[in-house]
Amino acid sequence: MSDAPMQAQQPAAGAESEPVLTVRNLRAWYGTMGDPVRAVDGVSIDLRAGETVGLVGESGCGKSTLGRAIMGLLPDGAAVAGEVRYRGRDLVGLPQRDLRSLRGPDLGLVFQEPMTRLDPLVTIEDHFLETLRAHEPDTDTDEMRRRSLAALAGMGIPPTRFKQYPHEFSGGMRQRIMIALALALNPKVVIADEPTTALDVIVEAQILQILADLRRNFDAALLLITHNLGIVAETCDRVAVMYAGQIVEEGPAREVFTEPAHPYTRELLRSTISLSTTGLHYIPGAPPSLVDPPSACRFHPRCPNAMEVCARKDPIEMTPGAEEGRPREGRVLCWLHGPADEIPPGGERPLERGEIALAEEA
Numbered sequence: 001m002s003d004a005p006m007q008a009q010q011p012a013a014g015a016e017s018e019p020v021l022t023v024r025n026l027r028a029w030y031g032t033m034g035d036p037v038r039a040v041d042g043v044s045i046d047l048r049a050g051e052t053v054g055l056v057g058e059s060g061c062g063k064s065t066l067g068r069a070i071m072g073l074l075p076d077g078a079a080v081a082g083e084v085r086y087r088g089r090d091l092v093g094l095p096q097r098d099l100r101s102l103r104g105p106d107l108g109l110v111f112q113e114p115m116t117r118l119d120p121l122v123t124i125e126d127h128f129l130e131t132l133r134a135h136e137p138d139t140d141t142d143e144m145r146r147r148s149l150a151a152l153a154g155m156g157i158p159p160t161r162f163k164q165y166p167h168e169f170s171g172g173m174r175q176r177i178m179i180a181l182a183l184a185l186n187p188k189v190v191i192a193d194e195p196t197t198a199l200d201v202i203v204e205a206q207i208l209q210i211l212a213d214l215r216r217n218f219d220a221a222l223l224l225i226t227h228n229l230g231i232v233a234e235t236c237d238r239v240a241v242m243y244a245g246q247i248v249e250e251g252p253a254r255e256v257f258t259e260p261a262h263p264y265t266r267e268l269l270r271s272t273i274s275l276s277t278t279g280l281h282y283i284p285g286a287p288p289s290l291v292d293p294p295s296a297c298r299f300h301p302r303c304p305n306a307m308e309v310c311a312r313k314d315p316i317e318m319t320p321g322a323e324e325g326r327p328r329e330g331r332v333l334c335w336l337h338g339p340a341d342e343i344p345p346g347g348e349r350p351l352e353r354g355e356i357a358l359a360e361e362a
Contacts, residue, residue: 019046020221021070021189026082026092028062028069036079037290039065041245043082047189047221052211054232054253055225056268057242058287063225064112066242067191070223071109072099086189104135108187112194114174118166124152124177125162128184135185151180155210172203179210183218190214191223196231208235229272233257241265244288244298251320251330261320261332263305297335300351309335309347316342 028040039062047053055063069080072091084091086106091099103109111117118127128148132139149159155176166174175195182190192211196204212235214220224236232239233253240250241262249262260266270281285302288294294301300310315335319327323338335343 017048017050020049020087021047022083022085023070024083024085026066026069026084027080028065028074029079030065030074031077031079032291035291038245038293039290040069041290041293043242043245043247045240045247045250047223049188049221050215050219051238052215052222052224052236054236054239055223055242056227056229056232056239058268059227060287060290061242062245062290063242064193067109067193067223067225070191071103071107072096073109101135104131104185104187106188108182108185108190110178110182110190110192110195112197114178115166115171117178118174120166123163123165124169127177127181131181131184147184148180151184152177154183154213155180156206172199172206175199175203175207176210179207179214183214186218187220189221189223191225193225194227195224196226196228204231211235229257229269241268244293245290246298246333248299248333249320249330250332251328255328255330259320259328261330261337262299262334263303263336264299267304297333305336306351307335307343307347308349308351309343311351312347313342313344 023043023045026040026043027038029036029038041062043066045053055066057063065074068074070084070091072094074080080092082092086102091102122130125145125148128151129141129144132144132147136144149162152159152162157173157176157180161169166177169177179192179195195211196207199207208231211222211224215222224232226232236253238251239253239256240247241256241264242248243264249256249260249265251261256265257269260269267283271283273280283302288298288301295311296313297303297306297310297315300306303310313335315333316339317331317333318337318339320330320332320337321327323340335347
């Protein structure tokens with residue numbers, strides 16, 4: 001991926017504000033007994049106040065690692081490089097004490113699987129009190145309880161449930177409790193990691209409404225990590241498509257869904273199911289190992305439009321439509337969009353299927 005600075009995308013809502021959070025060329029590795037896992041490799045993205053950005057891609061592409069790298073929550077043995085700037089302050093390399101002070105009042109994270117994130121031996125009341133005491137130790141306990149109950153009420157959870165334990169709640173209610181915990185300190189940036197996974201469609205709609213209210217009422221910036229393209233189409237201003245640790249396409253959600261620029265985005269959209277679906281579509285092959293990803297374009301072993309250049313030379317980040325003289329908002333990492341003068345002679349020839357299969361086996 002090109003290391004050139006990405007041009008910041010303007011939010012669909014029309015806000016002209018500066019980004020609250022700016023990520024530039026972020027890389028994250030996990031140490032192993034052998035070679036490291038390059039889970040995030042050169043990612044750049046902006047989040048603005050009052051904006052929702054959807055982050056989509058197959059399992060194992062690095063979405064959750066990106067969210068945790070932004071928060072500084074990667075485990076021991078992981079390494080991070082690049083820039084994560086929050087209001088002009090670079091969070092990469094910041095001492096853990098300073099990072100902890102930002103988590104909660106500035107940066108909030110809604111985890112996957114709330115049953116594994118909530119302590120089964122601690123009441124919901126004590127979860128809230130622990131959170132508030134960690135960041136606002138001078139606040140009166142009665143005031144902490146009042147704010148906690150207000151946060152829960154905003155999620156539709158009555159005060160009679162305040163002293164109950166996590167196992168006494170349904171999956172949807174536990175997810176709402178996780179969101180309430182994240183919002184209790186009114187963070188300016190919220191990263192929601194698969195907040196609707198394994199929930200029925202009614203509870204899912206409730207969770208999405210809560211997140212929409214968060215953006216509207218608190219002017220928070222929201223990064224929504226999900227597999228569900230329907231949720232992204234319904235709730236997000238912009239969408240970033242991630243594959244094998246890299247963002248391969250980003251732009252306004254409406255444009256990405258109606259005119260996808262990257263073959264991977266197009267194949268993802270073809271794989272969705274609707275009432276008009278007459279057959280199942282899938283992308284041949286599987287996402288590559290991030291220990292030893294394919295050379296050049298990482299999608300070329302599975303791409304139906306792969307050219308010879310795709311297997312030999314890293315793609316250059318481009319504006320969709322620029323080569324045809326009709327540029328549109330966004331960016332794409334694909335040789336189909338040029339630049340033509342960087343493609344070597346013969347590089348536009350289709351990549352032979354035998355070469356694709358060989359690369360896939362590798």
